[in-house]
Amino acid sequence: MATLLKHSAKYALSGRLARLGVHSRHGGLQCLQPRLLPHQRSASTSSKILVEMDDSTGIAVLTMKNPPVNSLSLDFLTEFSISLEKLELDRGCRGVILTSALPKIFSAGLDIMEMYGKSPEHCGEFWKAVQEMWLRLYGSSMITIAAINGSSPAGGCLMALACDYRIMAENPKYSIGLNETQLGIVAPFWFKDTLVNTVGNRAAELSLQLGLLYSAPDALRTGLVDLLVPEDKVLSTASQTMTQWLAIPGENAIGSNPRVSSS
């Protein structure tokens, strides 16, 4: 792992971006058009991420659209981090809702094909991109809400855990969890820490050691998600919740985040 991380340090995000040429406004799938309302300011889309920014509320919706299962490939992670960085730099943006354009899937986690038969250099670059995604999301100074409209195993669960609040569709077929143990791998320590910070020590121990995938109701009971709502209400509820959080006086909901504030 140390070798992988050392390798990865050689690769800057900006370099990957330049190679990818992200933010083509016309990229993406035809069925995934921006859902702009008249008062909204802008939508930008790269091939795997759609960002819709509502200038009147300061809320952005970041929609993952990487079929078939929103796996976290290097290209996807690069586009994701760039999109988040742009929002972070936009002083008008105060909150980000993370959701999926795909039916039944939030994210399947790390793209398995990125870890199979690849060079150490590629693995290093990939692993750095995974860490960068987590750092950007977990350390964001914006309010972040995961609108989980499908299953979300492993790295997909990590993404949701890195947000401030999680709203999941109450569909009993959907599952979420850090199930790495069941896949024959040990979850990295920062996956573990993120889970412990959310559900507490004992629940995290059981969850990680057994590699549990929770149904939506069990995820709520464990504290892995904060709220279950009908599937067609996930995004609207996320929007309402965001509005409530952003109304906390003095932006204290942002300033009180222990992850980004030392005071």
Ligand SMILES: CC/C=C\C/C=C\C/C=C\C=C\CC(=O)SCCNC(=O)CCNC(=O)[C@H](O)C(C)(C)COP(=O)(O)OP(=O)(O)OC[C@H]1O[C@@H](n2cnc3c(N)ncnc32)[C@H](O)[C@@H]1OP(=O)(O)O
């Ligand atoms: C280089 C790294 C260096 C160091 C690493 C060190 C440590 C890492 C340690 C742990 C990190 C782990 C984090 C992870 O996230 S690992 C990935 C774990 N994810 C999974 O195992 C998800 C597996 N997928 C599923 O459970 C299901 O596919 C589903 C529930 C998401 C969706 O089920 P469906 O029935 O709707 O769809 P499927 O028919 O199963 O799949 C459709 C299609 O998608 C492909 N696919 C699914 N998951 C992945 C994936 N994670 N990566 C790439 N591709 C995926 C699947 O193969 C199908 O493809 P085909 O249609 O057959 O082509």
